[in-house]
Every structure is written in structure tokens, then in C-alpha cells.
Amino acid sequence: MSELILGRYRGIPAQDGAGVKLTRIINQPQLRYQDPFLMLDEFRSDDPNDYIAGFPPHPHRGFVTLTYMLAGRMEHQDSKGNKGVVESGGAQWMKAARGIIHAEMPKQESGLMWGFQLWINLPAAEKMTAPDWADYPAHALPVWHQGEHQVIVVGGEYEGLKAPIQQPEQRFLMLDIRPAATTELKLASQQHRCRLLYVYQGELELNGTTLSQGELVRLNETDALALQSINEGRAILLAAEPIGEPIAQYGPFVMNTEAEIHQAIADYRANRLHL
Known part of the structure; x- marks a missing residue:
């Protein structure tokens, strides 16, 4: 192993959303957080049964998601009224920050769906700022x-x-x-x-x-x-x-302390996460 390469790893099979099959590359037993990267998933299948159920509405707080598509079409909708479709070669960026509820659903019933979702942590000073979202086609x-x-x-x-x-x-x-x-x-x-x-x-x-x-x-x-x-x-x-900074995570919430995680859960249950 060269001095350039500090470690070699392989992802593991996983499921997320409503049963979407994927490979979890970062945030699995052999490779945990790589600060500031919290998670990296690759989804790749031409079998609709592996992806058609998508990722129905779910919450996030405290970090950024980036979806980069190599093939296929995925639609985004969220609690701030944003809506868009990311297609082959395009990217979608969402700053969950203090809170957002979103859904990511396939806009196809057949063909190859292939891409990545990356979670990037936010520093404590930005975790409770306003959420944001943007969609960028391949030519951008x-x-x-x-x-x-x-x-x-x-x-x-x-x-x-x-x-x-x-x-x-x-x-x-x-x-x-x-x-x-x-x-x-x-x-x-x-x-x-x-x-x-x-x-x-x-x-x-x-x-x-x-x-x-x-x-x-x-x-x-x-x-x-x-x-x-x-x-x-x-x-x-x-x-x-x-x-x-310290990382405290519970599912879709990533904060700095356990107390902040409990607050995120309470805010979600009280329907004020994204307010």
C-alpha cells in the first residue's frame, strides 16, 4: 500500500427509504464518519423493484444532502414548497439546517436508476439556520x-x-x-x-x-x-x-449533543421541526 493511500474499503448492501436497495459506503462498520462527510450511498439498479418505492416524506436537521445522478430521474418535494426533478448528469443540494421534511421519489417505472447521495455535516453555528434547496441540471x-x-x-x-x-x-x-x-x-x-x-x-x-x-x-x-x-x-x-466538532446522530438528525437530538425529535413530533 502506497503512502498516498491511507486505507481501502468496500461498501455494504443496505436499504433505506421505503426499501430502496443501495450500497452504503461511508457510515458503515468499516468506515464511519469522515468529517465532514457523514454518509455516502450509491444506488444502482435497472430493476424497478429495487427503487420504485423511493423515499417517502421524512425529516432532516443539522446537515446538507447532495444527490448526484448518473442515470434516471428523481423528484424532490419538501415542506418549504420546493419541487424539482434531478436527471442524469444533474445534482440536487438541500441544506436541511434547522429542519425540513422532504420526499425523493423516482420519476420512472423502468430503466436504470444510478446515483449517489452524500451527507455533509454543518458546523454548530449553522445547524439552526434557515433551510435551503437548489436543483442543477447537467449543463450547469x-x-x-x-x-x-x-x-x-x-x-x-x-x-x-x-x-x-x-x-x-x-x-x-x-x-x-x-x-x-x-x-x-x-x-x-x-x-x-x-x-x-x-x-x-x-x-x-x-x-x-x-x-x-x-x-x-x-x-x-x-x-x-x-x-x-x-x-x-x-x-x-x-x-x-x-x-x-462532536457528532450526535439519531437517524435523520445530526447535531452536536444528545440534548439537541432530543429537541429535534420533540420538534418533529410537535410538527415544528421545519417552522
């Missing part, structure tokens, strides 16, 4: 090219390209990396203290180490990356600065 996400290589900037800023999704306090960065097979793609380090790479398709050679589909690696903050595609290898890069 900037693309950086290096020869035949392609890098989609889903969140943050890279090589002068600024994505519409930002979390500047943590210097959040999310890249969809699509290297060519003919040459190496070289990515400079942005010196994030938390840096993760997840291979979602094919295989990749990373600085001389072969990674296969379904592998996540923790990376050091300093080394540049040299990536080459094998079997149409593609990956998601996540990077950010840790918040460094």
Missing part, C-alpha cells in the same frame, strides 16, 4: 478537460471552474473523474485534510496501484494524483476540511 456543472480526460466539477472549485454547489467553510470539493485509457490524468492536490476517492465504474490505476469498482480509498492531503482508466474506469473524488 462545469467540466474541466485535460486532453482526452474529463473532470466534472459537481461541488466546490477546481482549476478555476466553480460549481454552483458550494460549502466554502469546509472547502468542499466533489469531482466526477473520467480519465482516458491512453494517458495519465494528473490532478494537483488541493491540500484538503479529508480526501477520498471512490471507483464507481471499471478499474483505475492510481499512482501505480490498481483500484476496482466499488472501492473507496482514503488519501493523504499532499500527493498529486496520477490516474489512468482501465475498463472505462471512473471515480468520485470527495475532499473537504474537517469541522472537528
Whole structure:
């Protein structure tokens, strides 16, 4: 194992919502929170029985969700009156903050549904701020090219390209990396203290180490990356600065203390979570 790679992990099968089958990559026994990343799920199936029940109305408080779709269509509706459909290549950002109730339901009855949902923590100072939501189609996400290589900037800023999704306090960065097979793609380090790479398709050679589909690696903050595609290898890069605060979680509520969790539950039961 190279000094660049600090650990190698695989997700586990899981279910969420009304029975949607998925792979839980972050926040599972082998890989817990990766501050500020609380959870990363990949959902991928062309069997409607695996996804058709979707994620009926449910609450959140204290963090941000980011949904990035590779294939398929998912509709969002929430208690603030927001409504939109995220489609292939698009991203959806929701700041739950002090509270929101939302539903995410498939807008298709057949075909491939493939994407990711990422939970990003908020610092204590922002957990009880106003909720927000935005939907971005594929054409709104900037693309950086290096020869035949392609890098989609889903969140943050890279090589002068600024994505519409930002979390500047943590210097959040999310890249969809699509290297060519003919040459190496070289990515400079942005010196994030938390840096993760997840291979979602094919295989990749990373600085001389072969990674296969379904592998996540923790990376050091300093080394540049040299990536080459094998079997149409593609990956998601996540990077950010840790918040460094206590995390208290109960299901869809993520706060700093158990008392704040109890308050979130009480607010939800009293129908004032999102007020």
C-alpha cells in the first residue's frame, strides 16, 4: 500500500427509504464518519423493484444532502414548497439546517436508476439556520478537460471552474473523474485534510496501484494524483476540511449533543421541526 493511500474499503448492501436497495459506503462498520462527510450511498439498479418505492416524506436537521445522478430521474418535494426533478448528469443540494421534511421519489417505472447521495455535516453555528434547496441540471456543472480526460466539477472549485454547489467553510470539493485509457490524468492536490476517492465504474490505476469498482480509498492531503482508466474506469473524488466538532446522530438528525437530538425529535413530533 502506497503512502498516498491511507486505507481501502468496500461498501455494504443496505436499504433505506421505503426499501430502496443501495450500497452504503461511508457510515458503515468499516468506515464511519469522515468529517465532514457523514454518509455516502450509491444506488444502482435497472430493476424497478429495487427503487420504485423511493423515499417517502421524512425529516432532516443539522446537515446538507447532495444527490448526484448518473442515470434516471428523481423528484424532490419538501415542506418549504420546493419541487424539482434531478436527471442524469444533474445534482440536487438541500441544506436541511434547522429542519425540513422532504420526499425523493423516482420519476420512472423502468430503466436504470444510478446515483449517489452524500451527507455533509454543518458546523454548530449553522445547524439552526434557515433551510435551503437548489436543483442543477447537467449543463450547469462545469467540466474541466485535460486532453482526452474529463473532470466534472459537481461541488466546490477546481482549476478555476466553480460549481454552483458550494460549502466554502469546509472547502468542499466533489469531482466526477473520467480519465482516458491512453494517458495519465494528473490532478494537483488541493491540500484538503479529508480526501477520498471512490471507483464507481471499471478499474483505475492510481499512482501505480490498481483500484476496482466499488472501492473507496482514503488519501493523504499532499500527493498529486496520477490516474489512468482501465475498463472505462471512473471515480468520485470527495475532499473537504474537517469541522472537528462532536457528532450526535439519531437517524435523520445530526447535531452536536444528545440534548439537541432530543429537541429535534420533540420538534418533529410537535410538527415544528421545519417552522
